[in-house]
Amino acid sequence: MSPTIEPIVCPYDPTWVMAYYVDAPRPALVDTGGARHPTDAIQPALAARGTTLAAIEVTINTHGHWDHAGGNAAVAVACSPEILVHAAGAPLLVDERPHLDGYLTDTARLLEQPALAAAQRATFPDFFQRGPAGTRLLGDGDRIDLGAGVMFDVLHAPGHSNDHVALFWEREGGLVAGDTAQGTGSRLGGCPLYFGSTRQARTSIARLRDIPFRTLHVSHPFGRPGTDERVTAYDGDTGRAFLTDSLSALDAMEEALRVALDDDPATPFPVLARAATDHLAGGGRWPLWPEPMTGVPTGAAPTLHGLRDELNGASP
Numbered sequence: 001m002s003p004t005i006e007p008i009v010c011p012y013d014p015t016w017v018m019a020y021y022v023d024a025p026r027p028a029l030v031d032t033g034g035a036r037h038p039t040d041a042i043q044p045a046l047a048a049r050g051t052t053l054a055a056i057e058v059t060i061n062t063h064g065h066w067d068h069a070g071g072n073a074a075v076a077v078a079c080s081p082e083i084l085v086h087a088a089g090a091p092l093l094v095d096e097r098p099h100l101d102g103y104l105t106d107t108a109r110l111l112e113q114p115a116l117a118a119a120q121r122a123t124f125p126d127f128f129q130r131g132p133a134g135t136r137l138l139g140d141g142d143r144i145d146l147g148a149g150v151m152f153d154v155l156h157a158p159g160h161s162n163d164h165v166a167l168f169w170e171r172e173g174g175l176v177a178g179d180t181a182q183g184t185g186s187r188l189g190g191c192p193l194y195f196g197s198t199r200q201a202r203t204s205i206a207r208l209r210d211i212p213f214r215t216l217h218v219s220h221p222f223g224r225p226g227t228d229e230r231v232t233a234y235d236g237d238t239g240r241a242f243l244t245d246s247l248s249a250l251d252a253m254e255e256a257l258r259v260a261l262d263d264d265p266a267t268p269f270p271v272l273a274r275a276a277t278d279h280l281a282g283g284g285r286w287p288l289w290p291e292p293m294t295g296v297p298t299g300a301a302p303t304l305h306g307l308r309d310e311l312n313g314a315s316p
């Protein structure tokens, strides 16, 4: 059987995150899940394929978030892999603080919810363990050679995070998009989560749509408007439709935000986010369930904040 990108489901209550095994001369993992996933999910999946964590030679992180790189430490206990991450993600692999003061508590800070931030900080060690430093820092246009023609092109794809990369294996037509494009978000009732610039997110998603992929792998079971189906792998046509849906979900959130801003441009952000949520829910594009603590659906606050910056011309 020719080498391929083999998906590994890493449960992440109430959803899951994907890791991938690449059976190449230099066996590789793309992402390592959270702190416990290498032992709880990845090792059993590798055993079922007749291999082990100890055989892994290369680890590639699509980005440094805890649910994608939190397992790097546990993988490194079993082997001493090369560790590849975008240069902007390097600090996230080796230190809790940029998580705790950054992406992890972004929603809580934007919505002025210190109790939520404290709760997130308290449970963070369950998801992330400080791992080894990156041994190769990636940039756009780099290539990753795993031997015998298994070659990934690196596409810097910022938007969900500044350090996000997508990986394209041209010969196989496989594109690992990670969290670059999120449809209507990873949680039922939630929204797509773009922590960084929404302008860059749109550019990254549109760029992926132009890649001649035959299989699109995404890291969470993201939703799509008008269907309850949630999958993490798409064929070429359906994958391009998913990417188009991801762009139109951003357009719908922007439109709801515009209406909320027209009502009162000086509204403080937490109030604005709730008003935009109401307008978005009124549009009925997909189910929206505001979280009891914040009044805003999961994922919505960073994305609405990025869209506000984009509308104000303040977006990078």
Ligand SMILES: [Zn+2]
Residues within 6 Å of the ligand: 063, 065, 068, 160, 161, 179
């Ligand atoms: Zn992420």
